[in-house]
Amino acid sequence: MNLMVKVYSYLIQIAFLLLSPCLTIAQDRILINSDFPGGNIEVLSIDHDTIRLKTDNSFTDGEWFYWYFSVSNITGQRITFEFEQENVYARYGPGYSLNNNQTWKWYGENRIKDNAFTFSFSDKDSIAYFSIAFPYVEKNLLSFLSTLKNHENLKVDTLCISPEGRAIHKLNIKTENGDPEYKILITARHHACEMMASYVLEGIITSILTDRNCTQLLENAEFMFVPFVDMDGVMNGEQGKNRIPRDHNRDYIDESIHHSTAALRNTVPEWSENKLRIVIDLHCPWIHSGINETIYVVGNSDPVIEKQQIIFSNLLEKNTTGDLKLYHKDFIPFGTSWNTADNYTKGRSFAKWAGTQKGVRLACTIEFPYANVSGIPVTRDGAREFGKAVAYSMVEYLNLSKEE
Ligand SMILES: [Zn+2]
Missing domain, CATH: 3.40.630.10 (Zn peptidases)
Known part of the structure; x- marks a missing residue:
């Protein structure tokens, strides 16, 4: 292989390596997003169907409990959301809204275990919003x-x-x-x-x-x-x-x-x-x-x-x-x-x-x-x-x- 061919082949390999994780994310990886008005979350890890989270306490003296995020690529999946810190749920568990963020409900008092809740999404669900309560922006x-x-x-x-x-x-x-x-x-x-x-x-x-x-x-x-x-x-x-x-x-x-x-x-x-x-x-x-x-x-x-x-x-x-x-x-x-x-x-x-x-x-x-x-x-x-x-x-x- 002459030098030019070697360099070319090397560049193709690098491009493939760089692109392949992006392709995986785009196709099936669960996506957590808080980049919208009122959004607040820190994702600590996503391990298969378990997501570890934390409230974003930027500019805050100590910890507080507000959080609000969306999750997509969820169709037909059962996903566990686990918070690192205590005291992030009000009495009736998280507020949630499926497929839009217009209608909000409480998920339920008995759904929280060890700071985590598990949600089974149906085949019709493409995006869900979760929050400490019912967001208002x-x-x-x-x-x-x-x-x-x-x-x-x-x-x-x-x-x-x-x-x-x-x-x-x-x-x-x-x-x-x-x-x-x-x-x-x-x-x-x-x-x-x-x-x-x-x-x-x-x-x-x-x-x-x-x-x-x-x-x-x-x-x-x-x-x-x-x-x-x-x-x-x-x-x-x-x-x-x-x-x-x-x-x-x-x-x-x-x-x-x-x-x-x-x-x-x-x-x-x-x-x-x-x-x-x-x-x-x-x-x-x-x-x-x-x-x-x-x-x-x-x-x-x-x-x-x-x-x-x-x-x-x-x-x-x-x-x-x-x-x-x-x-x-x-x-x-x-x-x-x-x-x-x-x-x-x-x-x-x-x-x-x-x-x-x-x-x-x-x-x-x-x-x-x-x-x-x-x-x-x-x-x-x-x-x-x-x-x-x-x-x-x-x-x-x-x-x-x-x-x-
Ligand atoms: Zn106040």
């Missing part, structure tokens, strides 16, 4: 807003631009005469991973706009909603909670380090015109056990605000007529459970900052569980139904305030 919000296009007093605006160049949405609902008696501010996703809070927010907005029992709100109150305070975190699938050096819900002290929190601190005092009366921040607690499986209001360190929270918490109990009930007994006064000064050493929370704003009577954080409310599985509609209770309670709260 920008496309979910846009799809929700598209159902409200006919409501002219709902305006979609931008609070500010995120560090990665995304518009951080700000929604306004104005009164018809343009001269509101009150203003109300509601936020969600200060912690990016807390997706179930977004369905509650949908329920609140829908009730304000469409429920006859909330007409009073439309007539007298102007609203501002910020659905994704940590927009980049939501879209990148980051935990958000315990973000380094401090997360969005500890960023209301000194100079804010996050764009959206700084923008809220700038925008709200001017927008308020001293009419801001109610501020609600929607969260999800830890994933399971005890208080984390109840809906509850977090007591404010200011006793004057806390007194109003107790009134509101009782109204929420009265108005939660759906399956997912809030009981006022689960209210966590400041200084009890996790709600102590020690929990706020990294900075001031949004609700605490909001409580100091001129005219604000009620500032509160509501914690809404990922999966289980006192033994009842959380569904997306159940979360929206709870949102209705929040809207009804605002109506009653404002009426009570008038009487004082």
Whole structure:
């Protein structure tokens, strides 16, 4: 063989070696993907039909539990998904969605064994999505807003631009005469991973706009909603909670380090015109056990605000007529459970900052569980139904305030 032929043959061999693994992957290897909005996973190994996984805790101080991935090349296969760390499932196992990511269900309480679950895919299944719960990213919000296009007093605006160049949405609902008696501010996703809070927010907005029992709100109150305070975190699938050096819900002290929190601190005092009366921040607690499986209001360190929270918490109990009930007994006064000064050493929370704003009577954080409310599985509609209770309670709260 002359030198040229040798070199040519060698190059062909290298090309074959380089291409052959790719061909195998493309044909039949199970593919795990998290490269889509909200996606989060680290693949540790794929060994035949067993996949070892870990949550991606980038930018997070310690470990947190949020994960969301797709798996393809699954047709007719039985696959085991095994997490390296503990505490990555809520009460009813993983949320899952087959062949699209529109409809989500719980896989089931008894399907987890040694941090793993096994799923048998049918001959019709080509892709599946799994997550800690039922993901909610920008496309979910846009799809929700598209159902409200006919409501002219709902305006979609931008609070500010995120560090990665995304518009951080700000929604306004104005009164018809343009001269509101009150203003109300509601936020969600200060912690990016807390997706179930977004369905509650949908329920609140829908009730304000469409429920006859909330007409009073439309007539007298102007609203501002910020659905994704940590927009980049939501879209990148980051935990958000315990973000380094401090997360969005500890960023209301000194100079804010996050764009959206700084923008809220700038925008709200001017927008308020001293009419801001109610501020609600929607969260999800830890994933399971005890208080984390109840809906509850977090007591404010200011006793004057806390007194109003107790009134509101009782109204929420009265108005939660759906399956997912809030009981006022689960209210966590400041200084009890996790709600102590020690929990706020990294900075001031949004609700605490909001409580100091001129005219604000009620500032509160509501914690809404990922999966289980006192033994009842959380569904997306159940979360929206709870949102209705929040809207009804605002109506009653404002009426009570008038009487004082
Ligand atoms: Zn939170």
